[in-house]
Amino acid sequence: MIKTHGYAAQSATSAPAPFDYEHREPGPKDVHISIDFCGICHSDIHQARNEWGNAIYPMVPGHEIVGTVKQTGAQVTKFKVGDRAAIGCMVDSCRVCASCKAGEEQYCENNALVLTYNSRDKEGNITFGGYGENIVADEDFVLKVPSNLDPAAVAPLLCAGITTYSPLKHWKAGPGKKIGVIGLGGLGHMALKFSHAFGATTVQFTTSPSKVEDAKKLGADEVSLTKEPNWHAPHVGSFDFILDCVSAEHDVTPYLALLKRDGTLCTVGIPSTPIAIHAFSVAAGRKNFTGSAIGGIKETQEMLDFCGKHNIVSDIEMTSFDKLEEAWDRVVKADVKYRFVLDLKTLKSK
Numbered sequence: 510m511i512k513t514h515g516y517a518a519q520s521a522t523s524a525p526a527p528f529d530y531e532h533r534e535p536g537p538k539d540v541h542i543s544i545d546f547c548g549i550c551h552s553d554i555h556q557a558r559n560e561w562g563n564a565i566y567p568m569v570p571g572h573e574i575v576g577t578v579k580q581t582g583a584q585v586t587k588f589k590v591g592d593r594a595a596i597g598c599m600v601d602s603c604r605v606c607a608s609c610k611a612g613e614e615q616y617c618e619n620n621a622l623v624l625t626y627n628s629r630d631k632e633g634n635i636t637f638g639g640y641g642e643n644i645v646a647d648e649d650f651v652l653k654v655p656s657n658l659d660p661a662a663v664a665p666l667l668c669a670g671i672t673t674y675s676p677l678k679h680w681k682a683g684p685g686k687k688i689g690v691i692g693l694g695g696l697g698h699m700a701l702k703f704s705h706a707f708g709a710t711t712v713q714f715t716t717s718p719s720k721v722e723d724a725k726k727l728g729a730d731e732v733s734l735t736k737e738p739n740w741h742a743p744h745v746g747s748f749d750f751i752l753d754c755v756s757a758e759h760d761v762t763p764y765l766a767l768l769k770r771d772g773t774l775c776t777v778g779i780p781s782t783p784i785a786i787h788a789f790s791v792a793a794g795r796k797n798f799t800g801s802a803i804g805g806i807k808e809t810q811e812m813l814d815f816c817g818k819h820n821i822v823s824d825i826e827m828t829s830f831d832k833l834e835e836a837w838d839r840v841v842k843a844d845v846k847y848r849f850v851l852d853l854k855t856l857k858s859k
């Protein structure tokens with residue numbers, strides 16, 4: 510077994526604290542990664558605090574993982590010891606259903622998706638994520654990291670990156686399209702970078718006056734401060750697609766009014782409470798309200814390669830394990846520009 514030291518939440522109300530645990534001994538197709546960096550996703554907080562009602566404790570969060578290969582199983586072909594490697598939100602699936610075969614493992618139809626943490630593997634063991642020294646996973650769920658990119662700033666691409674890249678691709682963001690992004694947090698700032706890189710006209714919606722100038726630098730053609738009166742008036746009926754990246758309860762009705770006929774509002778944000786929509790808001794204009802979850806492994810590698818080619822990484826603020834709780838509280842207050850990344854060297858054992 511691979512003895513590991515990390516940080517775990519033991520209940521919905523206890524802050525993450527030092528915790529020792531084990532990962533499985535690497536099997537023939539497994540890669541053992543020594544973790545160097547892990548991004549802090551708002552989903553870590555939702556789950557550790559049981560805001561989605563699905564928490565399994567002890568919980569070692571973290572699904573934006575970049576590290577160094579320490580050991581490989583005999584049948585591993587993609588990686589060798591010393592390579593940079595990355596892991597995102599999932600580490601296994603059934604691999605035989607239509608979704609898995611289509612490279613959309615996140616939508617596994619056999620209820621066999623194994624998430625990187627807060628999940629159970631095929632043997633029924635709790636999975637532990639990136640807030641710890643090591644991880645072991647089948648190479649089919651391990652990603653290659655472009656060598657030209659800063660590995661710490663790559664970490665958030667493994668969730669915030671793919672979760673925004675995938676729907677923007679699916680709904681064909683590109684030249685001639687007007688795209689909106691709601692919420693300039695970890696996901697939002699990656700959505701903005703990708704939409705801009707794809708050549709779409711991109712409008713950022715934010716509640717934070719302090720982020721307006723940044724949004725322009727990150728690629729927004731226009732920024733709408735949604736605390737201003739009549740903020741939505743100039744944009745009514747003009748968007749092809751809007752990506753909602755907000756973590757907390759908010760009213761989506763004004764955004765549905767901003768869509769063109771047949772336009773789509775897609776939520777990737779997953780607040781803890783249901784989203785209310787009056788039927789009129791979608792009936793008038795035949796509008797679509799939908800959602801999207803992360804992205805498949807093949808598309809995650811495509812996204813990483815795209816980032817390598819276009820020099821795209823996350824804008825990060827490095828943090829340490831002794832400031833973890835403070836970092837979480839700042840994420841909840843929308844006070845991070847734009848993703849915290851844990852440096853695993855700050856774990857006392859490293």
Ligand code: NAP
Binds near residue numbers: 697840
């Ligand atoms: P984040 O960094 O905290 O960003 C959320 C942003 O939402 C904030 O920066 C803020 O942007 C805005 N916001 C916060 N509270 C708000 C409120 N009360 N009203 C309006 N806007 C508010 O979070 P994240 O890591 O990007 O994650 C965003 C959401 O996506 C979370 O719910 C997370 O669980 C979910 N998620 C889903 C998937 C998926 O596969 N679907 C994957 C990853 C994460 P402004 O300051 O600009 O207003």
Ligand code: ZN
Binds near residue numbers: 552598669
């Ligand atoms: Zn995430």
Ligand code: ZN
Binds near residue numbers: 602603614617
């Ligand atoms: Zn499947």
